[in-house]
Amino acid sequence: MPNPLPVIVQGLGPIGRKIAQAAQRDAGLDVVAASDIDRRLIGRDLAELDPDDDQPQALPSGIIVRPSLGLARADAEEAGATAPVVLHATGSYLSSTAPQLEEALQLGLSVVSTCEELAYPFVRHPEISKRLDALAISAGCTLVGTGVNPGFLMDQLVVALSGASHDIRSVTVKRVQDPTPRREPFQHKVGLNITRAQYDARAESGEFGHVGLVESGRLIAAGLGWQIDDWTDTLEPVQPNPDGLVLGMLEILEGTSPDGHTVRLHWEAQGGVDESYDEIIVDGTPPLTLRFIGGVFGDDATSAAVLRAAKAIPSAAPGLLTVLDLPLRARPAVG
Amino acid sequence: MPNPLPVIVQGLGPIGRKIAQAAQRDAGLDVVAASDIDRRLIGRDLAELDPDDDQPQALPSGIIVRPSLGLARADAEEAGATAPVVLHATGSYLSSTAPQLEEALQLGLSVVSTCEELAYPFVRHPEISKRLDALAISAGCTLVGTGVNPGFLMDQLVVALSGASHDIRSVTVKRVQDPTPRREPFQHKVGLNITRAQYDARAESGEFGHVGLVESGRLIAAGLGWQIDDWTDTLEPVQPNPDGLVLGMLEILEGTSPDGHTVRLHWEAQGGVDESYDEIIVDGTPPLTLRFIGGVFGDDATSAAVLRAAKAIPSAAPGLLTVLDLPLRARPAVG
Numbered sequence: 001m002p003n004p005l006p007v008i009v010q011g012l013g014p015i016g017r018k019i020a021q022a023a024q025r026d027a028g029l030d031v032v033a034a035s036d037i038d039r040r041l042i043g044r045d046l047a048e049l050d051p052d053d054d055q056p057q058a059l060p061s062g063i064i065v066r067p068s069l070g071l072a073r074a075d076a077e078e079a080g081a082t083a084p085v086v087l088h089a090t091g092s093y094l095s096s097t098a099p100q101l102e103e104a105l106q107l108g109l110s111v112v113s114t115c116e117e118l119a120y121p122f123v124r125h126p127e128i129s130k131r132l133d134a135l136a137i138s139a140g141c142t143l144v145g146t147g148v149n150p151g152f153l154m155d156q157l158v159v160a161l162s163g164a165s166h167d168i169r170s171v172t173v174k175r176v177q178d179p180t181p182r183r184e185p186f187q188h189k190v191g192l193n194i195t196r197a198q199y200d201a202r203a204e205s206g207e208f209g210h211v212g213l214v215e216s217g218r219l220i221a222a223g224l225g226w227q228i229d230d231w232t233d234t235l236e237p238v239q240p241n242p243d244g245l246v247l248g249m250l251e252i253l254e255g256t257s258p259d260g261h262t263v264r265l266h267w268e269a270q271g272g273v274d275e276s277y278d279e280i281i282v283d284g285t286p287p288l289t290l291r292f293i294g295g296v297f298g299d300d301a302t303s304a305a306v307l308r309a310a311k312a313i314p315s316a317a318p319g320l321l322t323v324l325d326l327p328l329r330a331r332p333a334v335g
Numbered sequence: 336m337p338n339p340l341p342v343i344v345q346g347l348g349p350i351g352r353k354i355a356q357a358a359q360r361d362a363g364l365d366v367v368a369a370s371d372i373d374r375r376l377i378g379r380d381l382a383e384l385d386p387d388d389d390q391p392q393a394l395p396s397g398i399i400v401r402p403s404l405g406l407a408r409a410d411a412e413e414a415g416a417t418a419p420v421v422l423h424a425t426g427s428y429l430s431s432t433a434p435q436l437e438e439a440l441q442l443g444l445s446v447v448s449t450c451e452e453l454a455y456p457f458v459r460h461p462e463i464s465k466r467l468d469a470l471a472i473s474a475g476c477t478l479v480g481t482g483v484n485p486g487f488l489m490d491q492l493v494v495a496l497s498g499a500s501h502d503i504r505s506v507t508v509k510r511v512q513d514p515t516p517r518r519e520p521f522q523h524k525v526g527l528n529i530t531r532a533q534y535d536a537r538a539e540s541g542e543f544g545h546v547g548l549v550e551s552g553r554l555i556a557a558g559l560g561w562q563i564d565d566w567t568d569t570l571e572p573v574q575p576n577p578d579g580l581v582l583g584m585l586e587i588l589e590g591t592s593p594d595g596h597t598v599r600l601h602w603e604a605q606g607g608v609d610e611s612y613d614e615i616i617v618d619g620t621p622p623l624t625l626r627f628i629g630g631v632f633g634d635d636a637t638s639a640a641v642l643r644a645a646k647a648i649p650s651a652a653p654g655l656l657t658v659l660d661l662p663l664r665a666r667p668a669v670g
Contacts, residue, residue: 022501022502022620025501025502026501026502027560028560148499152498152499153499156495156498156663157495157496157499159663159664160491160492160495160663161492162639162643163487163491163639163640163643163644163663164483164487164488164492164631164636164639164640165635165636165639166357166360166361166635166638166639166642167357167360167361222664223663223664225362225363225664284639285357285635285639286631286632286635286636286639288627288631289627289628289629290625290626290627290628291625291626291628292623292624292625293624293625293626294624296499296621296623297621300500300501300620300621301499301500301621303501304497304498304499304500304501304619304620304621305498305499307501308497308498309498323663324662324663324664325662325663325664326662327659327660327661327662328491328494328495328498328558328658328659328660329494329557329558329560329659329660
């Protein structure tokens with residue numbers, strides 16, 4: 001077993017706390033520092049920030065939340081960690097997270113981020129992508145976006161799975177979730193149990209709904225070598241009774257390459273589903289139909305995806321990568 | 336789209352023919368040469384060797400089966416292919432395929448092989464592994480074993496999938512197949528519809544049954560970082576009626592690390608199954624239960640796995656690798 005990989009957790013909202021807790025429980029990782037800009041968190045021991053409530057844990061971790069990544073890195077250096085990897089969970093949109101990512105790279109730190117737009121940023125944010133890639137390469141660092149979705153279930157896993165089928169004509173992915181057992185921000189994000197007027201007002205505000213379905217579609221296309229430039233993306237409220245509450249939302253993304261290869265993604269999160277499930281259908285030779293019984297619980301899966309990507313960082317190339325560019329493990333020497 | 340990757344198909348039995356045909360249909364690959372030691376095949380056009388029967392196809396491919404890899408490489412060079420990858424499908428056992436693999440590496444050729452024991456050869460064949468790894472590194476070539484099983488369904492996919500769960504305690508994989516629609520060598524291999532006396536005689540001969548379940552178990556353990564040294568492996572005939580025919584076989588492999596992590600693999604191929612299916616259960620956070628409805632048709636999936644690995648070769652490190660060490664795609668430049 002190699003030495004555990006030192007990591008710094010940046011951003012201690014609900015997902016960041018889950019990542020921190022999961023990383024502390026992972027023998028392959030060593031949480032050496034943490035940072036957040038929230039004054040209510042700065043100076044507190046990481047052990048006090050339980051993912052699910054604010055009850056203090058039995059033992060202090062000794063990791064104190066710092067107000068900046070630079071100060072967190074100083075903690076890491078004091079702990080003897082020369083090349084810690086940043087586990088970054090502060091936001092979904094690259095325009096607001098890019099300055100944080102640039103700072104990390106300028107500090108010489110590799111980053112695994114839950115920023116949804118970072119999962120495949122090259123089309124939506126070409127200039128930021130080039131800048132981050134150049135910065136990462138000159139710093140000898142790796143930057144990659146991941147999470148359950150985008151980052152795993154509707155893209156990376158689809159590409160991995162498609163390695164068992166050739167002559168593929170289309171892939172279809174359905175993610176159907178009951179938001180009821182999820183954390184409140186997620187319920188809010190998908191519009192569970194709100195009026196239609198509230199839904200419409202939020203939809204107009206812009207930052208509403210799931211972020212990253214187009215990123216998933218582009219990851220699949222990149223992984224399968226399909227040139228898809230035009231995507232149709234529809235987002236609609238799920239409102240079974242016109243006079244009743246909105247239960248959530250349904251987003252459908254579809255794109256077809258000029259030579260006839262199609263990606264179809266169906267993302268549904270609403271309180272009226274009978275059972276959560278995820279399904280991947282690969283129309284190729286052989287045909288593959290894969291179903292997750294009971295679905296995949298997103299928050300925990302996102303934490304897991306971040307930890308997995310972090311462990312691949314030491315054997316990854318420098319630059320702005322995608323989850324498709326990471327090996328499944330760090331390669332040990334033979335014999 | 337980058338230029339297609341040139342490949343040489345070595346070994347034109349049922350699987351090699353399927354690989355050759357699938358590679359010829361793949362825009363990302365270019366079949367430039369072929370070889371086999373079988374006198375009945377040498378000198379024939381690859382197009383005559385249909386995977387499913389011996390009917391000639393409409394158009395000759397211009398690829399003539401050569402008696403040796405050296406002569407096939409000369410064909411490749413004549414076609415302008417400077418670094419073709421060998422798609423090797425000649426046998427399951429490394430003791431007999433190793434000389435062929437060494438020859439390829441000495442010729443400066445990278446190899447993707449269906450040899451089951453090559454999927455994780457480091458424990459069963461440590462000396463051969465070290466020799467092949469050293470040869471590959473000194474030649475700047477990559478050597479990797481893959482296929483549906485071992486190589487994908489019961490190992491690579493399990494490790495990929497486990498990237499969405501943390502604190503994993505155990506993984507269980509069940510592959511249940513009806514051999515009836517498979518090619519005859521597969522039916523023979525699993526003992527479909529033979530007497531118990533015939534079964535016992537074949538079992539004594541040694542080379543009987545599925546090859547590679549232990550390799551799958553070791554790949555999973557390596558991918559998850561679990562130190563499992565002791566495995567129990569049982570293989571039994573499926574014979575519902577003591578006076579009746581054997582319908583096939585059931586192999587069960589199980590191993591647990593000193594710190595309590597367990598891998599369980601169930602491989603069943605017999606004529607009495609209601610429906611083929613594959614199932615992966617990850618006991619972690621979150622728990623994951625994944626099921627392939629109708630199973631995964633092995634021969635086609637093996638071809639696909641070989642093509643996928645071949646495409647990853649240009650961006651892979653030199654040496655004797657496993658499927659866990661390959662990225663999902665060759666990385667393009669940003670921007």
